Amino acid sequence: MTTCVLSGGVGAAKLLAALASVSDPRDIIGLVNTGDDLDLHGLRICPDLDTITYTLAGLNNQETGWGLTGETWRVMEELGRLGGESWFSLGDRDLATHLYRTQRLSEGADLTTVTAELTVKLGCPITLLPATHDAAPTRFLSADGQGLSFQEYFVKHHHDIAIASINLEAAAQCALTDAARHALESSTHIVIAPSNPLISIGPLLAIPDVTTILSAKRASVVAVSPIVGGVAIKGPAERLMRELGFEASALGVARMYRDLASTMVIDTVDASLAPAIEQLGMQVIVTNTIMDGGPVSATLGQSILDA
C-alpha cells in the first residue's frame, strides 16, 4: 500500500510530513516537480526536492519558514563582495547539497539516484523521485512581454509581476522516469498536494503520460486544495489563477483536477463550495487543511489515506 504524492515545495512538504506521521514513511513517495530547477554558479539547484528533503528531515528553519536551521551565509556574503550573482540566496549548508548533487551528476549518476543518496544522508524518511531526468524549465511571459525563468519570476521579482502565460513546453517534451512511472502505476493512493496548480503541479501534469495514468486511476486520486477562503496559503497561486482566467477558489482548483481526481479535499472555511464541487463529479472531504505539523496535519493525513 503506497501513496504517491504529486509535489511542489512547501505545501507538499507539509502534506508529506502529515502523511508520514500517520503511516509508514517507507510507503510514501513524493513525485517532485523539477520545473523550478536551475543551474547557477555551475551548480544544479532543485528547490522543490530540497525543500521537501529538509522539511521531512526536520532540518527546515521553522523561524524563517524557509531554508535550513542553523544556516550561515559566508559564501553569499563573499560572493556579494565580488559582485557575483547573489539574488538567489544559497546558505552554506544548502550549498553543500548543491555541490554534492552537481558532483554526483557530473560523475554520471542520475537525479533519482542522487536524490536517494541525499534523502538518506540528510535523514528524510520518505522516497523522493524527480518526475523526469530531462531539463524541463518552466518559463513565464510577463504581461509586459518579458520572458522569465521560474526563479527570475519567483525570487528576483518576488512573484510580484503580472503574468500573461506560463510555458510548459519543455515539460511536454520530456520523459517520465521509469521509477516515477512505476510509482504512479503501482501506488494504491495518488495525492495531488496543496501546491500551486499552475507552476508546481502543472509542470508534472504536462509530462507525457502523467495525465493518462491519473485519468486511468482517477478513482484512487485525491487532490488537496491549496486555495483556502479564496486565498493561497503561500505563494502566488491565487494571483496567477486569476490572471490566467481561473477562479481563485477551491472550486476553481477542483475544475482543474476534475478529470484526474475523484476526491477533492477542501478546507472547512470553504464548506459551502462542496455542492458545486460534487456537481463536477468529485467527492468532497471537508476538513481543516491549514497544517500545524501536529494534530491538524495528522487528521488531514488520515482523511486522505482513508479516502
Add this chain to the structure above:
Amino acid sequence: MTTCVLSGGVGAAKLLAALASVSDPRDIIGLVNTGDDLDLHGLRICPDLDTITYTLAGLNNQETGWGLTGETWRVMEELGRLGGESWFSLGDRDLATHLYRTQRLSEGADLTTVTAELTVKLGCPITLLPATHDAAPTRFLSADGQGLSFQEYFVKHHHDIAIASINLEAAAQCALTDAARHALESSTHIVIAPSNPLISIGPLLAIPDVTTILSAKRASVVAVSPIVGGVAIKGPAERLMRELGFEASALGVARMYRDLASTMVIDTVDASLAPAIEQLGMQVIVTNTIMDGGPVSATLGQSILDA
C-alpha cells in the same frame, strides 16, 4: 617597460609580490599555469590563479601558508557529512571565487576576462593572464601504473607517490590566448618564476609558440631557480626532478632553461654552481632567493629587473 612572469602558484606569487614592491604593479603581468585547474562539484577551480590573486591582494593566510585569511569551512563540513568529495578543501570565502568564476564562464565570459574581474574585485594590483582558454590538464603516470590528475597527485596523494612520467599532451594541443601572446611578445623582461619546472612551468612551455617566443627573446629572459641547496623551497620539485632523470639542483634547472633564458638567478648557498651554469652559456646572478616578503624579496626583485 613591462615584465611578464611565467608563473605557477606559491613561489610565483612571492616573486610577483617582490617585483610589485620595487616597480609599478601595473607593469607586471603574471602569465599563469592552468594545468592544475579542475572542475569539482561543477565549479571551475584555478589554484594557481587564485593563489597569486589572494597573495598579491594580501588575503593569503600567513599563519597556515595556504588559503585565505579569516577563512571558514562551513560548506566543507556539511559536504563531509553528506559523504561528498571533500578531499579538496574549499573554504567558504574561496568558494565564492569559484562560484563567481563558474557563473561568469557559463555566461560566456572567457577566463582572461573573469580573472581580470576577480583581481580587481579582490584587490590584486597586477595583471594575471591564464596562458590558454583551453582545458589543458596536466596528467601523471605513477611508477605503479596509475593515471592521475594533477590534484589527485598533489592533494589526494600529497605528492607522496613515485611518478614515472608527466603528460603535457593537452597543453601541447591548446592555444595561447591573444592577450598572453601579446604579453610575451611585448614585454621588456620575461621572468621564469621559481615554480616547479616540471609541473608549473612545464605546462606553460608546452603550449605552442611559448618556447619559440622565449627562444627569440632569450636575451631578456631571466629564470629563478626553485631549487636551493639541492632542495625544493616548497613542493615536490626535487623528488620529481630526480625521478624523471634531472639533476635536482640549480644547475639541473639551468640545464632545463638554457635555450630559453640568458640569465639564471641562484641562491647564495648555490654559489659554487655558478661556473657550471655559466658554461651553459648563461649569466648567473647569485643572491638570497628565500623570499621574506620584505627586504630580501625587494633585493631579489630589483636584481631581476636590473638583469
